[in-house]
Amino acid sequence: DGGITQSPKYLFRKEGQNVTLSCEQNLNHDAMYWYRQDPGQGLRLIYYSQIVNDFQKGDIAEGYSVSREKKESFPLTVTSAQKNPTAFYLCASSPSGGQMNTEAFFGQGTRLTVV
Amino acid sequence: QQQVKQSPQSLIVQKGGISIINCAYENTAFDYFPWYQQFPGKGPALLIAIRPDVSEKKEGRFTISFNKSAKQFSLHIMDSQPGDSATYFCAASGVFGSARQLTFGSGTQLTVLP
Numbered sequence: 001d002g003g004i005t006q007s008p009k010y011l012f013r014k015e016g017q018n019v020t021l022s023c024e025q026n027l028n029h030d031a032m033y034w035y036r037q038d039p040g041q042g043l044r045l046i047y048y049s050q051i052v053n054d055f056q057k058g059d060i061a062e063g064y065s066v067s068r069e070k071k072e073s074f075p076l077t078v079t080s081a082q083k084n085p086t087a088f089y090l091c092a093s094s095p096s097g098g099q100m101n102t103e104a105f106f107g108q109g110t111r112l113t114v115v
Numbered sequence: 116q117q118q119v120k121q122s123p124q125s126l127i128v129q130k131g132g133i134s135i136i137n138c139a140y141e142n143t144a145f146d147y148f149p150w151y152q153q154f155p156g157k158g159p160a161l162l163i164a165i166r167p168d169v170s171e172k173k174e175g176r177f178t179i180s181f182n183k184s185a186k187q188f189s190l191h192i193m194d195s196q197p198g199d200s201a202t203y204f205c206a207a208s209g210v211f212g213s214a215r216q217l218t219f220g221s222g223t224q225l226t227v228l229p
Contacts, residue, residue: 004158033217042121042204042221043159050214058216090158094215103149104217106158 003027006091006107012115013078013085021076021110023091030095032074033104036060037088046089049074078112086114117142119207121220128227134192136223138205141186145207150179150190151219153202162203163190195227 004025013019025032031050035043045058049068063082068074074093078085091107121138128134138148147166151159165172165179165188172179178191192199205220 006158031215035219043219045216045218048214048216056214092158092217094217103161103164106151106160108158109156111156 004091004093004105004107006089006110008110009108011110011112013112014115016080018077018079019112021078021089021091021112023074023076023107025072025074025091025093025105027093027095027105028071029093029105030071031093032068033092033094034058034064034066034074034076035090035092037090037109043090046076085112087112117207117209117211117216117218119205119218119220121205121223123223124221125224126226128195128225130195130197130227130229132195132227134190134195134199134225134227136190136203136205136225137187138189138207138220139185139187140207142207142209143186144211145209145218147208148179148181148188149206149208149217150177151204151206153204153222159204192225195225197227197229200225200227 007022033048034046037043044060046064047066049055065077089110092104094104119140149164150162152162153159163174163177167183176193181188203223208217
């Protein structure tokens, strides 16, 4: 089955730790995105990548880092610099970042909790 | 600006009623307007989408109405069912700089009472 796989589904982080969220897609999509979802605030863009080895900051990139070494993978690292990391994180992909009418497909999300 | 404003934040409708969710935008660079449906603990999934050269699009019980001059668009769910209970996000897509971005509204939590 084609789709986007996020792992783990639940993740617990201690204060001061870095954690990495995995996102893999087998849809052969060029563009990939990371969003953060908080209650009542919708989805906010953290980082996005239009092509391998290139990525851009979104609206709330501080405290996060990404890499895009392979077309199918776009991992997100939540660093200790992110002061309020508890949230639901969603990864998405689309066929091409530049085309109109391109649907974004989402993974099932990772719920990160700071303990 | 790239913001999309969505209202109401929550909506309760009786089974069989009409659910209406409204969104507004400012930036005319947006050229594609999808709606997403999200169930608890799941990722959003595309429900229906419209381009600004069309004033209305209907798919089954779901209709998007688009007012380009007012920069507003809305989702109408006819004959609402309990299974429609979910969070709905409007979104606007446009090219900013060299990349296409998708900006979401803040979401509407819809509850359809049986």
